[in-house]
Amino acid sequence: MAQTEKRVFDSEEDLAVSLAKYIAHLSDQFAKNKGLFTVVLSGGSLIECLRKLVEPPYVDSIDWSIWHIFWLDESAVPKTHVDSNYKLAYDGFLSKVPIPLGNVYAIDDTLSAEGAAEEYEARLKHLVNSKVIDISAKSGFPKFDLNLLGMGPDAHVASLFPGHPLLKENKKWVTFIKDSPKPPPERITLTFPVINSSDYIALVVPGDAQADAVSIALGGGNPPTADETLPVQRVAPEGLLTWFLDKDAASKL
């Protein structure tokens, strides 16, 4: 069982402030101990929750030069498309902080979903060889320092959806889906073994739409189908899992 902590805030604003402090603290810790900080970004509401990080005091105190940015999942659409997780992250976060361009590893938007997944896995392997990304001694999968996860109302994380065979992928680092129940249908996603090799995972969940899923994951409730755990219930990092909930998301706990 992963080491887990739960933080509940009165408002989404308080959640965003605490998330910025948490990330800034980890960034300092990795700057001192490793000189590098590998960070994985989700799409969705996560990016809006990072808004305090691009404001003083954090924007000025963080050593952005050590940050290396990766994507948890991406839609198979051009980077200019409204469904692009790259576009969301660029507009809301990356364009506001001085992370070196060469440290931003976007998923290739010129390839098919299958091709982009293969290319991203090859790129991650290259970055392991060049010692930008660690490998977990325990799992043999890439080990990111911080994984910033969101969760959908159906308890999906990344592009790993309830009941989908991809939940059980245990060999690939990066895979693709062509029948996503949430549009757009074609997506690229990191797999659970990679997600769970992370040193730190922040599961950032604002809003009441996710309250049922939160209550199943944290309150011991039953998943909709008894024989199938929800995607979020499979999140169990080697390091520390911290839930960031506002009071609406935690309302059914």
Ligand SMILES: O=C1O[C@H](COP(=O)(O)O)[C@@H](O)[C@H](O)[C@H]1O
């Ligand atoms: O489709 C996606 O949804 C999840 C959850 O999004 P949210 O808006 O409900 O927080 C997101 O984490 C993922 O990156 C995205 O592709």
